[in-house]
Amino acid sequence: MRRRVVITGIGSITPLGHSPEATFEAALRGECGVDYTTRFDARAFPTQISAEVKGFRLDDWLPNAAEYVKAGENTKFALVAAQQALRDAGLLQTAGVDRTRFGVYLGSGEGAEDFYSLIDSIGRAADANGFRADAGQFCRAAKDLFDPRREAEFEMHTTAGHLAEEFELLGPNFTCLTACAASAQAIGEATEFIRHDDADLILAGGAHSMIHPLGVTGFNRLTALSTRNAEPKRASRPFDLDRDGFVLGEGAGMVILEELEHAKKRGARIYAELTGYGTTGDAYRMTDPHPEGRGAVKAMRDALKDARLAPDDIGYINAHGTSTAANDECETAAIKGAFGEKAYKIPVSSSKSMLGHLIAAGGAVELILSIQAMLRGVLPPTINYETPDPKCDLDYVPNVAREKAGIRNVLSNSFGFGGQNITLIASRF
Amino acid sequence: MSAPHRRAVFTSLGAITPIGDGPAFRDNLRAGTVGIRTIQAFDASALPCRIAGEFPQPFDAKKYIPASNKDGRKSLKNMAKTVQMGLCAAQLAMDAGGPKPGSMDPFRFGIEIGCVMVASELDDLAGAAKHTITETSRVIDMAKWGHEGLEKITPLWMLKYLPNMPACHVSIFFDAQGPNNTITGGDVASTLALGEAFRLLQRDAADYFLVGGTDSKINPLSFTRNNLFVPFTRNNAAPATAVRPFDRDRDGVAAGEAAVIFGLEELSHATKRGATILAELAGFASGFDRGKRGPVLAGVIRNALKDAGIGPADVDHVNANAGGSIALDAFEARAIHEVFGKSVPVFALKGQTGNAGAASGALELAATVLSLHHGELPGTQNCTDVGTECPVTVHVGAPRPVAKPYAVKINYTDMGQCAVAVVKRWQD
Numbered sequence: 001m002r003r004r005v006v007i008t009g010i011g012s013i014t015p016l017g018h019s020p021e022a023t024f025e026a027a028l029r030g031e032c033g034v035d036y037t038t039r040f041d042a043r044a045f046p047t048q049i050s051a052e053v054k055g056f057r058l059d060d061w062l063p064n065a066a067e068y069v070k071a072g073e074n075t076k077f078a079l080v081a082a083q084q085a086l087r088d089a090g091l092l093q094t095a096g097v098d099r100t101r102f103g104v105y106l107g108s109g110e111g112a113e114d115f116y117s118l119i120d121s122i123g124r125a126a127d128a129n130g131f132r133a134d135a136g137q138f139c140r141a142a143k144d145l146f147d148p149r150r151e152a153e154f155e156m157h158t159t160a161g162h163l164a165e166e167f168e169l170l171g172p173n174f175t176c177l178t179a180c181a182a183s184a185q186a187i188g189e190a191t192e193f194i195r196h197d198d199a200d201l202i203l204a205g206g207a208h209s210m211i212h213p214l215g216v217t218g219f220n221r222l223t224a225l226s227t228r229n230a231e232p233k234r235a236s237r238p239f240d241l242d243r244d245g246f247v248l249g250e251g252a253g254m255v256i257l258e259e260l261e262h263a264k265k266r267g268a269r270i271y272a273e274l275t276g277y278g279t280t281g282d283a284y285r286m287t288d289p290h291p292e293g294r295g296a297v298k299a300m301r302d303a304l305k306d307a308r309l310a311p312d313d314i315g316y317i318n319a320h321g322t323s324t325a326a327n328d329e330c331e332t333a334a335i336k337g338a339f340g341e342k343a344y345k346i347p348v349s350s351s352k353s354m355l356g357h358l359i360a361a362g363g364a365v366e367l368i369l370s371i372q373a374m375l376r377g378v379l380p381p382t383i384n385y386e387t388p389d390p391k392c393d394l395d396y397v398p399n400v401a402r403e404k405a406g407i408r409n410v411l412s413n414s415f416g417f418g419g420q421n422i423t424l425i426a427s428r429f
Numbered sequence: 430m431s432a433p434h435r436r437a438v439f440t441s442l443g444a445i446t447p448i449g450d451g452p453a454f455r456d457n458l459r460a461g462t463v464g465i466r467t468i469q470a471f472d473a474s475a476l477p478c479r480i481a482g483e484f485p486q487p488f489d490a491k492k493y494i495p496a497s498n499k500d501g502r503k504s505l506k507n508m509a510k511t512v513q514m515g516l517c518a519a520q521l522a523m524d525a526g527g528p529k530p531g532s533m534d535p536f537r538f539g540i541e542i543g544c545v546m547v548a549s550e551l552d553d554l555a556g557a558a559k560h561t562i563t564e565t566s567r568v569i570d571m572a573k574w575g576h577e578g579l580e581k582i583t584p585l586w587m588l589k590y591l592p593n594m595p596a597c598h599v600s601i602f603f604d605a606q607g608p609n610n611t612i613t614g615g616d617v618a619s620t621l622a623l624g625e626a627f628r629l630l631q632r633d634a635a636d637y638f639l640v641g642g643t644d645s646k647i648n649p650l651s652f653t654r655n656n657l658f659v660p661f662t663r664n665n666a667a668p669a670t671a672v673r674p675f676d677r678d679r680d681g682v683a684a685g686e687a688a689v690i691f692g693l694e695e696l697s698h699a700t701k702r703g704a705t706i707l708a709e710l711a712g713f714a715s716g717f718d719r720g721k722r723g724p725v726l727a728g729v730i731r732n733a734l735k736d737a738g739i740g741p742a743d744v745d746h747v748n749a750n751a752g753g754s755i756a757l758d759a760f761e762a763r764a765i766h767e768v769f770g771k772s773v774p775v776f777a778l779k780g781q782t783g784n785a786g787a788a789s790g791a792l793e794l795a796a797t798v799l800s801l802h803h804g805e806l807p808g809t810q811n812c813t814d815v816g817t818e819c820p821v822t823v824h825v826g827a828p829r830p831v832a833k834p835y836a837v838k839i840n841y842t843d844m845g846q847c848a849v850a851v852v853k854r855w856q857d
Binding site for chain 2: 041046100104115118122125127132134142143151152154155157158162168170173174175177185189195196219222279281283284295416419420
């Protein structure tokens with residue numbers, strides 16, 4: 001019999017709150033975390049709004065916060081979400097648990113891009129027309145402008161490394177980045193590592209912030225972001241006919257994955273069991289999801305099979321639901337492809353209507369919300385759902401939270417730019 | 430640990446490296462050719478370290494992608510060099526013995542690639558930057574950036590550089606619809622990717638993987654950034670002998686570039702289609718050595734041996750991560766010594782190639798896979814006198830015959846993430 005994996009701790013820092021509880025309560029109230037961007041001067045950008053984490057200071061949480069002044073926002077969010085999850089699981093104290101059997105698996109992004117030094121260095125090296133930049137001149141300028149410590153923190157393995165250092169987690173230490181699917185994929189693969197006996201415990205989840213000038217520039221050039229600048233709170237509107245793109249969010253979500261017997265032996269509180277994981281690639285296009293959601297259908301079916309569940313057993317779906325024209329239509333088609341007629345009977349909502357899109361961190365934060373919904377018997381809504389789109393005809397839990405008792409299993413989807421499709425299923429234990 | 434019923438074998442290799450690609454790679458490996466030189470790709474003269482492992486000829490993706498693949502060739506323009514490199518190494522691996530197009534269930538064909546943040550080409554941002562900085566005060570004018578600068582950046586700019594794009598394009602090229610992950614774990618990324626693919630094959634989530642890594646630090650932005658925080662060698666005057674793994678006189682590492690992709694396949698799937706088997710992937714383990722002291726890495730090596738069901742006495746050689754770092758070579762040597770004493774020959778490739786970052790694990794593993802397949806291990810370059818703080822026996826000089834069936838590959842990062850793969854010589 002395979003080893004079973006349960007969730008024994010949760011933590012999050014999101015645009016809706018500084019803990020899983022605060023985030024969930026705000027989501028049930030239908031609050032929206034989107035507002036005008038303050039992290040940098042975005043007033044001239046096509047998109048001037050984002051869902052920032054508000055009022056967050058690392059030194060409110062960590063006594064040694066000063067060590068991380070040069071770290072990116074992603075690492076700061078990760079440290080606190082991890083601390084919460086570890087404390088929640090009773091694992092902050094290192095005694096009694098073999099730390100070499102305790103790993104980290106993050107779906108996590110880059111650190112703080114030093115936009116100003118980078119653009120200054122390139123600008124100095126650029127020719128009169130701005131067609132080319134001279135490499136020699138660039139190197140000469142950049143080596144003095146860049147801050148060495150900040151550049152070191154830009155590397156993607158540093159976040160998971162800091163968590164391992166800070167909390168003495170000496171087991172497998174992985175970081176993946178499959179765009180918007182990353183932290184869900186991290187949780188799925190971490191679950192498999194525990195099942196395979198590579199570890200007993202893994203701190204898994206994600207952290208990301210792309211609310212920086214180059215992040216917004218990149219997504220604006222792709223025309224992926226909402227430009228509903230006049231109405232920030234109404235900008236993220238998954239499945240609504242008038243959706244015009246996603247809203248960037250930021251934050252971190254972490255869960256403690258633990259082998260069942262290990263959790264029982266130490267009397268840990270069990271939130272849920274991670275029963276199903278499906279992972280596929282679209283192999284279709286760089287930017288667009290497959291129109292029928294070919295890979296997404298397979299990911300959902302594989303997750304059901306992995307969990308040994310039938311479509312009827314799923315009580316709630318937390319959609320990827322980005323609020324882009326393509327995603328929401330294709331995801332709707334994919335849910336119908338995987339669930340058939342039953343799709344119409346399962347409530348589906350997108351937390352991104354309130355949280356914005358946390359990119360690599362999205363999947364973890366949304367899985368936590370799904371588990372909270374199952375345990376509390378209340379489903380977070382899809383807010384800003386005003387005009388139905390004929391191509392999106394499922395029950396999206398429009399605008400107000402809904403009570404639903406007796407949910408046994410919840411399913412959460414995460415799909416990445418580049419075609420990665422991840423489905424996770426959590427079950428009541 | 431329960432014995433895995435499904436076994437994984439290497440059935441092809443695609444390598445683009447500072448010591449050549451295709452068959453030239455093996456010849457130069459054996460000959461001890463060094464691919465580290467003064468950087469030719471751009472003017473790095475302003476930087477403290479100006480040498481690196483660099484491709485012998487400027488990289489040209491069209492060399493690898495057949496002209497008949499018109500859409501594929503067209504798509505190259507939306508890829509940064511690092512992304513193209515990964516794709517081209519995958520093409521080489523497929524050409525060298527991958528499954529025939531259409532012969533596989535696409536959902537059983539997975540991709541696992543180690544990659545990290547890919548640096549923007551300067552020219553892509555030159556127009557925007559030029560129009561944004563104020564010549565006199567050097568202030569970045571965000572209004573100008575938003576109104577005028579942004580428009581000067583190519584619409585698909587971001588997608589040229591995302592680390593999961595090699596895996597994305599490889600999946601599109603070869604219709605691989607199975608599990609698709611990109612491990613961004615720094616210098617250990619491709620070894621972690623290999624380990625994850627191994628577990629996916631063992632658990633029956635796929636039958637075939639293209640797995641490996643792609644990375645290049647040989648561009649102005651990456652190389653400048655790395656010069657600020659990586660302990661690079663200062664031996665700019667003698668690139669061919671600058672990187673000295675485990676040597677008493679080592680003074681730092683060199684950057685590098687490479688893309689190395691393996692076909693990794695479930696054994697019965699490989700034999701059924703008559704694939705040539707190069708070696709077996711027999712064991713894997715990973716961990717985090719806080720403070721880079723040695724005991725955790727030693728434990729990871731032991732776990733990998735255990736995963737393979739063997740002991741230290743079964744090991745022909747250890748293929749080390751050592752890249753000439755004063756601190757890290759000693760750390761690794763202590764860990765190797767803790768498990769093997771000084772009884773097992775240790776080989777290190779970085780003296781020839783530099784550190785290919787996210788591709789380094791796959792690149793160095795290729796040396797071991799080829800060694801086991803051809804029955805001889807090349808000598809480590811530039812290790813003249815082993816430092817006393819490195820208690821290991823380094824294999825130098827002429828190639829030695831492979832005497833035992835297993836080899837151990839070690840990788841780690843500057844922070845302490847480590848991974849170990851155990852590879853077995855293939856015998857029917």
